[in-house]
Each structure stands twice: as structure tokens, then as C-alpha cells.
Amino acid sequence: MTRRFDAFVLFAEMRTGSNYLEDSLNNFPDINCLGEVYNPTFLGHHNTFEMYGYDMDRREQDPLGLLESIIENGGDGLPGFRLFHDHDDRVVDRVLPDPRIAKVILTRNPLDSYVSRKIASATGQWRLTDMKHAKTAKIRFDTAEFGELLDKLLPFQEHLRQGLQKTGQVAFQVRYEDINDPEMLNGLAAFLGSDERVEATSKKLKKQNPAPLRDKVENYDEMVAALSDLDRFGLEKSPELEPERAAQVPNFVAHPTLGLLFCPIKGAPENSVLTWMAALGDVGKDALIRKMSQKQLRQWMKDNPGFRSFTVLRHPVARAYTVFNRFILPDDRPAYETARKTLRQRYKVPLPGKTPGDGWTEEEQKAAFQGFIGFLKGNLAGQTSVRVDQAWATQTAILQGISTVMVPQAVIHEEQMKEALPALAQAVGAEDIPEVVGEAMPGLYPLKSVYDGKIEQALIDTYRRDYIGFGFPRWNKR
Numbered sequence: 001m002t003r004r005f006d007a008f009v010l011f012a013e014m015r016t017g018s019n020y021l022e023d024s025l026n027n028f029p030d031i032n033c034l035g036e037v038y039n040p041t042f043l044g045h046h047n048t049f050e051m052y053g054y055d056m057d058r059r060e061q062d063p064l065g066l067l068e069s070i071i072e073n074g075g076d077g078l079p080g081f082r083l084f085h086d087h088d089d090r091v092v093d094r095v096l097p098d099p100r101i102a103k104v105i106l107t108r109n110p111l112d113s114y115v116s117r118k119i120a121s122a123t124g125q126w127r128l129t130d131m132k133h134a135k136t137a138k139i140r141f142d143t144a145e146f147g148e149l150l151d152k153l154l155p156f157q158e159h160l161r162q163g164l165q166k167t168g169q170v171a172f173q174v175r176y177e178d179i180n181d182p183e184m185l186n187g188l189a190a191f192l193g194s195d196e197r198v199e200a201t202s203k204k205l206k207k208q209n210p211a212p213l214r215d216k217v218e219n220y221d222e223m224v225a226a227l228s229d230l231d232r233f234g235l236e237k238s239p240e241l242e243p244e245r246a247a248q249v250p251n252f253v254a255h256p257t258l259g260l261l262f263c264p265i266k267g268a269p270e271n272s273v274l275t276w277m278a279a280l281g282d283v284g285k286d287a288l289i290r291k292m293s294q295k296q297l298r299q300w301m302k303d304n305p306g307f308r309s310f311t312v313l314r315h316p317v318a319r320a321y322t323v324f325n326r327f328i329l330p331d332d333r334p335a336y337e338t339a340r341k342t343l344r345q346r347y348k349v350p351l352p353g354k355t356p357g358d359g360w361t362e363e364e365q366k367a368a369f370q371g372f373i374g375f376l377k378g379n380l381a382g383q384t385s386v387r388v389d390q391a392w393a394t395q396t397a398i399l400q401g402i403s404t405v406m407v408p409q410a411v412i413h414e415e416q417m418k419e420a421l422p423a424l425a426q427a428v429g430a431e432d433i434p435e436v437v438g439e440a441m442p443g444l445y446p447l448k449s450v451y452d453g454k455i456e457q458a459l460i461d462t463y464r465r466d467y468i469g470f471g472f473p474r475w476n477k478r
Contacts, residue, residue, distance in 0.1 A: 004193040006071045008033075008080035008102035009095050011160060011171075013153060015116040016108040017179045018082050023202035024185050030077045030194050034070065037081035038063065038088040044081075063088050067095070078102075078192055085156035096163040102192055103169065105160065108176035110153060111227070114146050115139060115216055138216060141223035242380050243388055245401030247294075254289040254300050257281050259307030259428040261300070263408050265398050266391045267323040268314040269417070272439035279434040280425055294405060301406075308424045310410035311402070312417060313395055316463040317456055317475040318441060323391045324372050325443035330355045339386050347375050347384070356444060365443070366450035373455055377462040396465040413470070414438075451475065 010033065012018035022033040034051070035044035038059070043049050049056050052069040059066050070079045080102075083091065095101045118139035164171055172191045178184045179201065186197045214220045253262040255277055262277060264270040278285040292300065301307060314322070327336045328343065331354045343349040349371035352360065376392055378384050390398065402408065412420045418436045425433045441447060456475050460467055 003078070005078060005102040006100045007067075007074065007095075008078060008104060008192055010080060010082045010104045010106060011084075012082055012106040013084050013108075013113060015113040015120065016106050017176045018106055020202055021106060021174065021179050022082060024179070024198075025080075025189070027198050027202065028189050028194050028196045030196055031189065031192060032074070032077045032079050034079060034081045036084065036087070037066065037070065038083060038091050040086070063090050064094055067091060078194070080104075080192075085152055092159075096160065097167045099167065099169055103160075103164065103171035104174060104188065104192075105171045106174045106176070106179070107157075110150060111146070111213070112176070114149055115141075115213060119216065138218045140218050141220075141226070143223075143226040242382070242394060242397050245390070245393060245397050247402050247405040248390070248398075249294050249297050249405055250291045252290075252292060252297060253277065254292070254304075255280060256283055256287045256289055258425065258430050259304035260424065261307055261309040263309060263311040263402050265311055265313065265395055266389075267319040267326075268312050268395070269414050269439035270312075272417070272437055273312055273421070276421060276434060276436050280430055297405070306428065308410065308428055309406060309408045310412055310421075310424055311399065311408045312412045312414060313466075313470055314414045315472050315475060316395075316459050316466050317451065318414070318447065319395075320373060320376065320392065320459055320463075321369065321443065321447045321450075322441050324369050325441065327389075327391050328372055329368065329443075336389075336391075339389065342386055343372070343375055347371070349375055360444055362445050362449050365445045369450050370455060370458075373458045373462070377458060380462055394463055394465050396469050411470075 010018060010021065012021075022035065025031050025033045035048075036042070037044055037051065043051050043054070043056060043059060052066065052073055054062075054066045054069065070081065073079070083095070096103075119137050122137040122139060160171075172188055174184065174188065182198060182200050185201055189196060189198075213223075217223055251264055253264065253274060254260065258280060260277060260280070262273055264273070274285060274288065277288060289300065327333050328340060329351065331337075331340070333340075340351060344351045350364065350368050351371075352364075352368075356364070375384065375386075379386055379388055379392070380394065399408070399411070410420065410424060417438070421436050422433045453476065460474075466472060
């Protein structure tokens with residue numbers, strides 16, 4: 001066997017077919033999967049509590065020592081083991097960045113895994129070697145219980161994905177539906193460095209409960225309704241390909257005499273907030289503290305105990321129209337000159353050659369805005385050559401970037417500004433607090449003249465993270 005790796009890890013979960021895949025791998029003479037080596041209740045397999053001189057207590061004290069023993073005792077074969085989300089995090093942190101440890105990721109529809117696990121708990125049958133011994137039962141679907149399961153599994157899967165990406169590694173992906181395919185199994189063996197091939201997968205274990213879900217779940221219709229409401233599988237969701245964003249600390253604005261820190265979002269009502277901050281204590285806009293480094297920001301926070309940090313959100317429809325009119329439609333924005341040219345030439349957005357004047361019609365405005373909206377969806381999904389600009393990135397991504405440095409204490413919707421901002425000023429001891437004046441959207445034509453349901457549906461598809469995460473209603477229901 002060509003030793004590309006020192007060991008391998010099969011990342012899986014309960015009821016994903018990992019027992020079956022392990023048995024199939026162990027049919028290769030140069031591969032040795034040792035089971036759930038870091039299962040909290042046993043060591044490798046049920047009723048086994050010792051391996052290579054490590055008992056449960058020693059494993060707890062020195063989990064990485066056991067890993068080294070597994071590698072050292074591998075002999076001519078490649079050793080490996082199964083690792084689940086609730087096993088030892090110390091081991092996950094050790095193996096994930098190591099390119100000498102191969103990664104295999106086995107996945108199954110979480111709903112199928114959940115139902116299978118409930119049936120196994122009800123019948124006490126976790127493995128099946130002969131159909132004549134098969135036990136079955138109908139279970140009740142529990143929405144909260146299933147949600148809690150997803151809340152544990154999905155972040156772990158994301159952690160694996162990011163860990164592999166950041167270290168330039170590729171895992172061998174296996175779906176539950178493919179574990180009985182000998183060609184897939186031979187491909188996996190080749191990935192692990194084995195020169196052996198098999199004609200068939202394991203015959204030892206049999207699939208349990210092959211019936212459709214309707215026959216296994218008592219409250220099937222209730223389950224379907226609950227899943228429809230939750231959409232926890234992302235059935236209507238496109239993969240999130242929007243790039244991560246930096247915190248953009250130089251864009252933060254602090255008040256010179258009051259403990260107020262504004263984390264602006266481009267396209268949201270920045271100007272009205274800055275005007276209001278400048279009027280606090282009549283300090284003026286020039287006195288507001290800008291372009292701080294992270295070190296200066298930390299010092300400002302240290303010098304202003306009890307400070308209040310905040311950001312202001314704008315409805316995705318209003319923000320998209322603001323961005324379009326402020327940065328895309330005019331021809332006097334050098335930072336957007338290349339993007340504007342690309343939108344016209346490559347993506348056929350009907351933008352005028354110059355900043356539109358009196359001859360620009362309402363129909364032309366609407367057509368150009370619709371073209372821009374169509375571009376946005378592909379742009380945020382990573383399907384265009386144009387960078388995802390701060391001006392039209394999702395507000396969710398921008399806040400995630402900000403949170404890498406600090407989490408704003410208040411996330412305020414634009415329509416809440418007139419009450420929320422004075423309350424923040426009062427909390428830091430401000431007196432004679434000025435009124436907050438709203439910020440009008442730019443453009444030759446008001447939003448209502450170009451808005452329709454088709455435009456908003458496109459924006460809902462594009463900015464779904466913002467609509468769901470921040471509870472924005474449909475624009476036509478405001």
C-alpha cells in the first residue's frame with residue numbers, strides 16, 4: 001500500500017451507515033477501521049474499553065497519545081476510526097488541519113437519520129445481520145427535538161468544511177445512498193492509497209427499516225407541515241457562496257465626547273446617523289472620530305467604559321434602490337466605474353452612458369433597476385467576475401465581518417431610529433438630544449414608481465439571509 005497518509009478519519013453521525021461503511025472498508029487487507037475510538041461510552045466498539053494500552057481513563061487524560069499509538073501500530077495497513085460531532089473536540093482539532101490524516105465525510109439526509117435513530121431506540125436494535133431478526137416500530141416526529149439535532153449537526157459540518165478549506169485539503173465525500181456501491185468503495189480505497197479492489201460491499205450488515213417515511217412516522221402529515229415551515233434542509237435556499245467580509249474598522253465612527261460608536265452599513269442611512277451624531281453636543285461632523293485602526297478602536301473602548309455601539313439596517317428593497325441610484329446609475333463614481341461598465345457590456349443592464357438627466361424616463365429607470373437586481377443574485381452567488389461590493393453585500397455578511405472585532409450592542413431598523421438613537425444617547429449621558437431626521441432615498445423617481453412584486457421576489461431570493469435573519473417584511477406590506 002502506498003502510504004499517502006498516516007491514518008484516516010471517517011467523519012459521520014449516528015444512523016448514517018458508518019457501521020456498514022466500516023465493515024466494507026475492513027474487507028480491504030491494507031485498511032483497518034477501528035470503530036468509534038473516541039465514543040464517550042466505549043472505545044472502538046460496544047463493550048470494548050481498551051486499545052493499545054489505553055483504557056477509558058487514560059484516553060480521557062491523553063486522547064492524542066492514543067491517536068499516536070493508532071498510527072504507530074498501523075503496521076502495513078492504514079489505520080482509521082470514526083469520529084462524530086459529540087466525540088472528543090481535542091481530537092477533531094488535532095486531525096482536521098493535518099494533511100497526513102485523510103478525511104472521509106459520510107452524510108445522510110438528517111431526517112432519515114433522525115427517524116432511524118428513533119426506531120432503533122424504540123426497538124433496541126442498532127445493527128442488523130439477518131432480515132429474519134428485523135424489528136420495526138412507528139415513531140412520533142418531534143419538531144423541537146429534530147431542531148435541536150440540526151443545531152448540533154449543521155455547525156459541526158460547517159466547521160469541517162471551513163477547516164478543510166483553510167488548510168487546502170480535500171475530503172472524500174460519501175452519501176448514504178452510495179455506501180452499497182462497490183465502485184464508490186474502490187474509489188475510496190484508492191483515495192486512501194490502497195492497491196486492493198473488491199467486487200462487492202459488506203454482506204455482514206443489512207439495511208434496517210427500508211420502508212418510506214410515511215410508513216415509519218405516526219404523525220407524518222404533521223411532520224411535513226413542520227418541516228415546510230422550518231425549511232431546515234434549505235430546500236428553497238441556494239448555497240451561501242458570498243465571501244466573508246472584513247470588519248472594516250476604519251469605517252467605524254465614534255463620538256469625541258460621548259461613548260457612542262456607530263458601525264455603518266453601506267447603502268443604509270449612514271448620512272442621517274452621522275448628521276445626528278454631529279449634532280450631539282454640537283461637535284460637528286469634522287470632530288467625529290474616523291479611520292481608526294483596531295488598536296485605536298480598542299483604546300477608545302477602554303477610554304469609554306459603558307459605551308454603546310450600534311448599527312442601522314435598511315430594508316433590502318430600499319437599500320438596493322439606494323445603492324443603484326447612488327453608486328450604479330451616476331457616471332461620476334470612480335470606484336464603481338469598472339463595475340458599471342461591466343454591467344452594461346457583459347450583463348446587458350440597460351444603464352445610460354452618462355448620469356441620466358431630464359430625458360430619462362420612468363420606464364428606463366425601472367428596466368435598469370430590474371437589470372441590476374438580476375445581476376445581484378448571480379453576483380452574491382459567486383457567478384460573476386465583479387467583486388461583491390460592500391455597497392450591496394448582504395447586511396448579514398457585513399455584520400458577521402464586524403463581529404470578528406466586536407458585536408454591535410444595538411442592531412436598529414431604519415424605522416426605529418427616531419426612538420432608538422436618542423435612547424442610546426441618553427444611556428451615555430447626553431443632554432439636549434437632537435431629533436433624528438430620516439434619510440430620503442436618492443433617484444430621479446421614487447421607489448414606488450418602479451417597485452413591483454417581481455422586483456421584490458427577486459430581492460427576497462437574493463437577500464434571503466437578511467429577510468429571515470432580521471425579520472424584514474415584504475415591502476408591499478409595510
